[in-house]
Amino acid sequence: MTSGARPAERLARAALTRVLEPGDEHGGRWLREFGATGLLALLTSPGAGRGRLTGVGEQRLDGYRARALAAVPERDLATVTRLGGRFVCPGDTEWPSQLDDLGDARPIGLWVRGSPDLRIWSLRSVAVVGARACTSYGAHMAASIGAGLAERGWVVTSGAAFGVDGAAHRGALASGGATVAVLACGVDVVYPRGHAELIGRIVEQGLVLAELAPGDHPTRSRFVLRNRVIAALTRGTVVVEAEYRSGSLVTARDAQRLGRFTMGVPGPVTSGLSAGVHELLRGEGVLVTDAAEVAELVGDIGELAPCRRGPVLPRDLLDPLSARVLEALPARGSAAGPEIARGAGTTPDEALARLYELHSLGFVERHGGGWQLAGPATPAVTMRRGGA
Known part of the structure; x- marks a missing residue:
């Protein structure tokens, strides 16, 4: 490999x-x-x-x-082999060529645990990142997007941190999907310790990788620098909850510099945890609300999100002339046929024909020589669309 x-x-x-x-x-x-x-x-x-x-x-x-x-590289290579892993570097068939977009900041190599092919998985992957101290809303959205992407055949990539990262990984795993964790420490170091079980599951079901040699521990700068790898490996980055000063926004900015898609999930304008996301959306970021919208943006031709619209009301199914005749009736009281025809911009005969159709559908009622809107009962909706 x-x-x-x-x-x-x-x-x-x-x-x-x-x-x-x-x-x-x-x-x-x-x-x-x-x-x-x-x-x-x-x-x-x-x-x-x-x-x-x-x-x-x-x-x-x-x-x-x-x-x-x-440095004793033989020992490090033996350590990763003992863990069932490997060291992948430029020139290997498994090396993801999109990392070359980082130029001189490209990783020297990647220490990898897990059986899938990193290059193949990276071809169809999306980063989902966000706040460590996320709200229940942020965790729900991250898990939902992670699960939805996995169900659509996308690899969910994140940093295995608390909060949004962990929720995205768990969403993908729960759907039986693929996920990649990019660590800011050695692949044999569990960090955060509270995610020992999660990282173990990712090793079994996905990939865990790091630039740092086995045994190396994370530092603040290493977390920040790790983000450029997450951005480069994936087609796009989704940010779910982030403050103005957030490592997740660093990932998004890295993605923008690399020509990748950047997306954000909106939240309450009163929440500081959504302030950074909203700032991203005011710039180059694209607003997304679910996995379908993410896949539509980063995916291939035909991966379209479903059309969204409000409920179809009975009067939405009327043809244009019938709708104009209905709108010409007064809100209160009744009107004669010629008066309605003038309001609708049609002839009295055509207006009368449409009024009888509207009567049969339950939209209007006739009282003596005048016509008025029917009561609050729901009109019939069995008419064919676009015609009487």
Whole structure:
């Protein structure tokens, strides 16, 4: 599944996940210029990188060198293999090419647990992200969208955090669907600890992946940088509840920069947890309310959401002339046929014919020489649409 990259290249990239932080564009540029094996050699050979690894200070470069000398990629690869996982890197057939859109911020490689093919799953995936301290409304919407997308054959991708992330994963799992968790720590580290069971279920039924080597723990910056991977892996990002300062909005902005769809689920204007979403919707974000609308936006031709409209009233089924005749009747009292004809803009004979039709349908009543609207009883609706 991971064939493609040369063994030396794979080993060097595995080592570099211990050296470079996620999204390090200086490191990404060096990788592009020297290759993984060449960069590792420059970092581990005394004095070899001086004058060649540009863009950072000597103190920071010393930190890179110290971590490179301490890296034991064989041990990390053995650890992930023991967990039933693998290390996927550029050049492998399983590598999702959309990650290349990140340029020099592209992941060095991805540590993956779970049996499905990451590249295939990423071709039809949607990110669902949002507030950790979400409301019951946010959790309900995230679970509903996650389940609906899974039922339509979409992969639900999120970050396995509390709140919206967890609800989206659970919605997809409950529907027997596919879901991917992108972690800000090693794939063998359970974070948050309260999601140990959920992450275990995702490993069994989906995929868990991370840029960081096994055993690495999350930090605030790693959570933020993880979001660019979620955005790049998917066709679009749905934000369900987010404050103005929210990591979910970082994911949405990353998606916008990458040319992906950005969507938001509206909430009460009085809720601070919806303020960030509403700000997104005032810009480039698209308002969505369920999985059908998400699939219509990010999906292929023909994946249309059902048409939505209010209830069909009996008078909606009238043809245009009958509707005009009915509207010409006074709200109170009665009117003669010629008067109604003038109001409807038709002849007295045509108006009389339509009045009798409307009488048979229960819309009007005749009293003496005049016509008036019928009482509150519901008119018959068995007429054919668009005609008398």
